[in-house]
Amino acid sequence: GDEFPLAxxxxxxxxxSRRGIxxxxxADEExxxxxxxxxxxxxxxxxTTLLAPLIARGEAFGALLLMSATPDQYAEQDIPTAETVAAQISGAVANALLLAEHRRMTEALQKSEASLRSIFSVAPIGIGVVSSERILIQVNDRICRMVGRSRAELLGRSSRILYPDEGDFDYVGRVKYAQIRESGAGTVETRWQTADGRLIDVLLSSTPLDPGDASKGTTFTALDITERKRSEAERHALETRLRHAQKMEAIGTLAxxxxxxxxxxxxxxxxxxxxSKIESVGSPVIASNLNDILKAALRARDLVRQILMFSRQAQSEFGPVQVHRVVQESLALLxxxxxxxxxxxxxxxxxxxxxxxxxxxxxVVMNLGTNAFHAMRAQGGLLDVSLSEVLIAEKRxxxxxHLPPGRYLKLTVSxxxxxxxxxxMHRLFDPYFTTKPKGEGTGLGLAVVHGIxxxxxxxxxxxxxxxxxxxFDVYLPMMTEEAAALPPLEEEPAAGGKERILFVDDEPAIAELGRRLLESLGYRVTSCKGALEALEHFSADPQAFDLLITDMTMxxxxxxxxxxxxxxxxxxxxVIVCTGFSELxxxxxxxxxxxxxxxxxxxxxxxxxxxIRTALDPMGA
Structure with missing residues (x-):
């Protein structure tokens, strides 16, 4: 915990001085x-203390200190060795060894291999030397720990032993030596394989021992970046999910x-x-056409609700569904x-x-049908759609x-x-995963099908x-026979009345429509095209109205x-409030x-x- 001044x-x-000391x-006095x-x-x-400066790219950033409790452990002739080791460490940390330092390191290796090995053993990153034939000449303890092999297993072997396959081995050799020829040093990311078969990500930095003679071999540093790569992948995944969440939020706002x-x-x-249906009595053709218009409009209404539900701004409502009719309508559109x-x-x-x-x-039918179309549009083919009742047993x-045993309706789209x-195959239902070219698919089609x-x-x-x-076989639980056998509710005729209604909507067409619809039910209606106009009418005679029907967004x-x-x-x-959509x-x-x-x-x-009748007659509702 003690601190000492550097000056x-x-x-x-x-x-x-940028020199070893x-x-x-x-004696203490001296x-x-x-x-x-x-x-x-x-x-x-x-x-005895031996020091050498740590220098990278012309800047000194520290010093290598070798201390011994043994008197005269180090001598003047050890200074070059310490300086060379310091240069090697500086180059490994800075990821760019200078050529002159490499030459001194080579000389130091020849003079004091024992000293270099002691430094190698404590280096926090892997350090090694390979021959021009990529034979491992020297490796430190860190490399041995990284790959789970002893020094004896590695020295004298081709560095191919470090790689999972020939492809990675050839790639590193090709890229690294091309960089060395061009700039004097090479850096490349690769994968090594440990003795137990695990793959680790490694950042290799290499420089020749002698820039003028490649046959003397190459020194390299190896940094295990597996955790860093994993963290980067997790961060990228989080960023991707955040972008997707923001995109869905924007879709929801737009929806x-x-x-x-x-x-x-x-x-x-x-x-x-x-x-118009009221006025079409006696004209079955017009009435039929109007029914088709109404049917299409109601489908559009349901689609809007589906968009809101997909963007999580509305809840879906379940009821009995005759799937064969839905499939028939979908196939007609397809x-x-x-x-x-x-x-x-x-x-x-x-x-x-x-x-x-x-x-x-x-x-579901439309998305699966569209997927099938994309798969067959080049050569054509057959789209086969079927419905059948199946019994799912324990083995499936x-x-x-995850499905409990029971009776299911199977929809097959082939x-x-x-x-x-x-x-x-395992990614088919992942959101935003698509094999289509950019601009032809969002990757949401099958994800939506899976969600539904x-x-x-x-x-x-x-x-x-x-x-x-x-x-694609889609299994949906069938309704029980008792529920499916219930007769459909008969549509009751719209009940009317004689009460006085104040109808408010800022859309003139809706205001006029509301007046006419309510008058067709027998009510006396005052239609206003805005809240202030309605407030003026009501304030003049608050007892003149039995009910207020107002739009929400005005x-x-x-x-x-x-x-x-x-x-x-x-x-x-x-009061009855009408709204097309409102978060308020x-x-x-x-x-x-x-x-x-x-x-x-x-x-x-x-x-x-x-x-209206529920609002006016709450006790009878």
């Missing part, structure tokens, strides 16, 4: 007179904005379609986009149901090991494309043979603030505020009618 010390003299066995700073070292029992605007558009399409070189064959004989999300099942493929290499199937309590089994094709004042303001004016006012309000917060119902846009006429 005036032998170390300072060695650094400043011998402090011989002198030491006190000539080198007082060294006196504590003498009193500690050190009789929210798209959902709000798109749902407003869909609200107009769905609402005016329902109004058929319209596939080239004529790809044929579709389907076998959807079973009509078994699952408890799930129809939109998510639709996405390892990919399905193609006759190029197949999947066995080496990458897992969310439904199912599993996936993949079979593939390069050059033959690929088959300029000047949001729907929840408008609701609170009007409920402060008239406590107990029933959810069902729990709405209830806490006293809002009777929260409806997601776009809504059907029947959904709004039911919500």
């Amino acid at each position: 005036g010390s032998a170390t300072a003299m060695a650094v400043e 011998l402090i011989p066995t002198l 030491i006190a007179t000539r080198l007082p700073v060294h006196l504590p070292v003498r009193r500690a029992g050190i009789k 929210g904005g798209i959902a709000h605007d798109f749902n407003n558009i869909l609200a107009a399409i769905i609402g005016y379609t329902e109004l 058929k319209a986009t596939l080239p004529t070189t790809i044929r579709i064959r389907q076998d959807l004989s079973t009509q078994a149901k699952i408890l799930g999300d129809a939109t998510q099942v639709h996405q 493929p390892v990919e399905l090991d 193609d006759t494309g190029h197949g999947i290499e066995p080496a990458i 199937v897992k969310h439904h309590g199912g599993g996936i089994h993949v079979l593939s043979q390069p050059g033959v094709g690929t088959s 300029p000047q004042m949001t729907g929840d603030r408008l609701a609170v303001t009007l409920m402060n004016i008239r406590p107990g006012l029933p 309000i959810g069902p729990e917060r709405a209830r806490d505020m006293g809002i009777r119902a929260l409806i997601m846009k776009p809504f059907l006429k029947g959904e709004m009618a039911k919500a």
Whole structure:
């Protein structure tokens, strides 16, 4: 723990003079007179000290100290040896040995091999010498520990013994000697193999013993960078996950904005379609066309909800799903986009149901079908899709090991494309992993499929043979016979009333649509195109309205603030809030505020009618 000043010390003299210094066995009085700073070292029992400066790239950064309690252990002729050793250590640390130092090191090796070995044994990095034929001439203890071999096992052997294969061995020789010829030194990263078969990452730095005569061999340093490489890989993986998380956050923000605007558009399409259906009575062709429009709009609504669910901004809702119908719709869409070189064959004989999300099942079929298309687009082929009921017993493929025994609906999507290499099969469902060229795939398709199937309590089994094709078997738990046999709920006619409703939406088309839809149910409606206009109407006569229906996202004042303001004016006012998407309000917060119902846009006429009666008649709901 003691500290001694550097100024005036032998170390300072060695650094400043850039020469080795011998402090011989002198009397304490003479030491006190000539080198007082060294006196504590003498009193500690050190009789002889040999110092040499550590210099790299022209800068001195320390000194090599050899101390002995034996009098006259070191002599003047040992100074060159110490200087050479110091130059070797300096070069290893700086990763660039100077050519002149290499020559001195060669001479020192010939004069004092025993001294050099003692320094080698304590060096913190591997140091060795190879001949021009790459035969190991000298290695230190650190190299022996790195590869788990004794010095006897290594010396006289080709350095090939250090490498796992000929490829690594040839690469190092080719690159290292090319660098030495060009710049006098070589540095290369490679792999060594230990005696027990482990691979370690090594940074090799090499320089010739004599720049003018390559036949004298090459000295090298070896630094084990396995842990550093592992840390770098972990850091890279963390950075990648962070970028992915940020990307998903950005997708979520974008999805929210798209959902709000798109749902407003869909609200107009769905609402005016329902109004047109009312007026199409007596025209079955028009009514059929309007039903198709409504069906497509509702699919779009479900897709928006799916986007929000994927970006973790909405929750999926499970219900009975007739998978064969979802598959039929998906294949109809795929058929319209596939080239004529790809044929579709389907076998959807079973009509078994699952408890799930129809939109998510639709996405599974679309993603697997799209994958199959990419595998066959060059040569064409057959896309085979089938549904069957299977019984999973105790023995099953390892990919399905997590599934409890029972009855499952198996969806099989097969193609006759190029197949999947066995080496990458284990990465198929990794997010962002793709074999497609840049710009043709995000690597999310199969990851989404895996997430959806897992969310439904199912599993996936993949079979593939390069050059033959690929088959994805998706297993989804079937609904129990009792649940599947329940008759579908009959759609009740939309109930109306005579109450007075204040309807508020900043979109003129939605405001007008709301007025017409509610009037078709018998209500008396005042439609406002903004919160301030609604506040003015309500303030003029708070008793003139039985219910407030307001959009959430509006300029000047949001729907929840408008609701609170009007409920402060008239406590107990029933309120329904509509939103295409909002992070500011959810069902729990709405209830806490006293809002009777929260409806997601776009809504059907029947959904709004039911919500109105629930809000106006809470006891009868």
